[in-house]
Amino acid sequence: MLRLNxxxxxxxxxxxxxxxxxxxxxxxxxxxxxxxxxxxxxxxRDNPRGPHLEYWHHVQGCRQWLVVERDTVSHEIASCRLxxxxxx
Amino acid sequence: xxxxxxxxxxxxxxxxxxxxxxAWRHPEPKPSYDVIIVGGGGHGLxxxxxxxxxxxxxxxxxxxxxxxxxxxxGRNTTIVRSNYMIEGNTxxxxxxxxxxENLSRDLNFNVMFSQRGQFNLCHSTAQMDAARRRGNVxxxxxxxxxxxxRDEVARRLPYVDTSPNARFPxxxxxxxxxxxxxxxxxxxxxFARGADRLGVDIIQQCEVVGFLQEGDKIxxxxxxxxxxxxxxxxxxxxxxTGDLAAKAGLRLPIETHLLQAxxxxxxxxxxxxxxxxxxxHFYISQSDKGGLVFGGDLDGYNSYAQRGGLPIVQHTxxxxxxxxxxLSRLKILRHWAGAMDMTMDGSPIIAKMPIEGLYLNxxxxxxxxxxxxxxxxxxxxxxxxxxxxxxxxxxxxxRFAEGRMIDEKxxxxxxxxx
Numbered sequence: 415m416l417r418l419n420x421x422x423x424x425x426x427x428x429x430x431x432x433x434x435x436x437x438x439x440x441x442x443x444x445x446x447x448x449x450x451x452x453x454x455x456x457x458x459r460d461n462p463r464g465p466h467l468e469y470w471h472h473v474q475g476c477r478q479w480l481v482v483e484r485d486t487v488s489h490e491i492a493s494c495r496l497x498x499x500x501x502x
Numbered sequence: 503x504x505x506x507x508x509x510x511x512x513x514x515x516x517x518x519x520x521x522x523x524x525a526w527r528h529p530e531p532k533p534s535y536d537v538i539i540v541g542g543g544g545h546g547l548x549x550x551x552x553x554x555x556x557x558x559x560x561x562x563x564x565x566x567x568x569x570x571x572x573x574x575x576g577r578n579t580t581i582v583r584s585n586y587m588i589e590g591n592t593x594x595x596x597x598x599x600x601x602x603e604n605l606s607r608d609l610n611f612n613v614m615f616s617q618r619g620q621f622n623l624c625h626s627t628a629q630m631d632a633a634r635r636r637g638n639v640x641x642x643x644x645x646x647x648x649x650x651x652r653d654e655v656a657r658r659l660p661y662v663d664t665s666p667n668a669r670f671p672x673x674x675x676x677x678x679x680x681x682x683x684x685x686x687x688x689x690x691x692x693f694a695r696g697a698d699r700l701g702v703d704i705i706q707q708c709e710v711v712g713f714l715q716e717g718d719k720i721x722x723x724x725x726x727x728x729x730x731x732x733x734x735x736x737x738x739x740x741x742x743t744g745d746l747a748a749k750a751g752l753r754l755p756i757e758t759h760l761l762q763a764x765x766x767x768x769x770x771x772x773x774x775x776x777x778x779x780x781x782x783h784f785y786i787s788q789s790d791k792g793g794l795v796f797g798g799d800l801d802g803y804n805s806y807a808q809r810g811g812l813p814i815v816q817h818t819x820x821x822x823x824x825x826x827x828x829l830s831r832l833k834i835l836r837h838w839a840g841a842m843d844m845t846m847d848g849s850p851i852i853a854k855m856p857i858e859g860l861y862l863n864x865x866x867x868x869x870x871x872x873x874x875x876x877x878x879x880x881x882x883x884x885x886x887x888x889x890x891x892x893x894x895x896x897x898x899x900x901r902f903a904e905g906r907m908i909d910e911k912x913x914x915x916x917x918x919x920x
Contacts, residue, residue: 456915459754460748461757463806489805
């Protein structure tokens, strides 16, 4: 069981959250016309063995989107921040 | 190496079984090979076997970081089936079942392939319609499929809760009689022995830590036993595809996720088939030792850890009990997890890579075991001839850019949802 330290609700079980995938992926600007950039955005991932930035949605709590830094081997969680503050 | 036969069992038995020899050699790596396959699981060993057998490419090494079949080959629920519907998948998986049907004879090694049939249960009229369509597509492709109604399911599977009061009442099932199970370790060992007899070097405890590159071309691998040169390098490393490909500078449409599997304490014969629950993601069969072998959904987040979390244990146990109420007091003996290379469309990649000299067999999501023989067969073809066989022609890397995804489940580019 992962325990995510939600900045709003405090430490909560992973079962309260929904996974949102790789948070290092940035959507291209909407006027981007190079198809390769869109293909990379939609399909291609770094898939690191080690620290991984990822989105989690606290769907059964405060309903905030979080950006979590978690190790994909040890499952250790280094940080857990509000996505809207990370985006700022 | 001697052939295994009833005669050899008898004569060895009379001599106290002291004459059995090792099933494959343990050679030191040569400085160079025509082909190096990275990954000594079922897929890698099968590729080496078919390279030597079908294409006469015998100067081949299989390099494995641990022991043979210690990855996903030994971590799955051993189900073999070909109930696929999307073009690109249908013929490939049917080739695989056909290879399975003759595999023990071909390898002279008993892989215990048991065609005990598989029920895909349906729990709504919509699921029945989808099953009917899938069954028709399968039959049109020459694959066996039968649509069963609720009464027939209740007659064949009396221990399944088919009452109208079930959480997900059973409406019927799509049944494939040629589906079944096989002994997973034996598949790795059988291919290893077969490949070794044809001259393939199997090098265990030898991890690939990088690639030898000359210009834009891959010309070998760096391992913990030193550098080994090769004309061509094939990767068949399942969940570690992303990590290994990154060492060649290759980024892929793959994420690594966890899938757990479970074995119960041994029971007397109860389940003589394979059952897939349609109400939740759950599938179950019984091993020849009596343990119930079952599994469920992914843990749902990126991980290379090869150990699962408790929420899925609870979810899977709840699914088991909803389907077969008599399992409620059964004890789980063992559970474990494998690292799955989940692609963006849920289908695999068997193709030449954009980097010269590099070939990939990966992205098996959690359907790799059933594919083992056809995967090796098609990968060997692709490496030997530098072009895909028509049965793996759709499993390209470029299909994502070209909009030719093979999304059997129709969920889009969300790897943990396939």
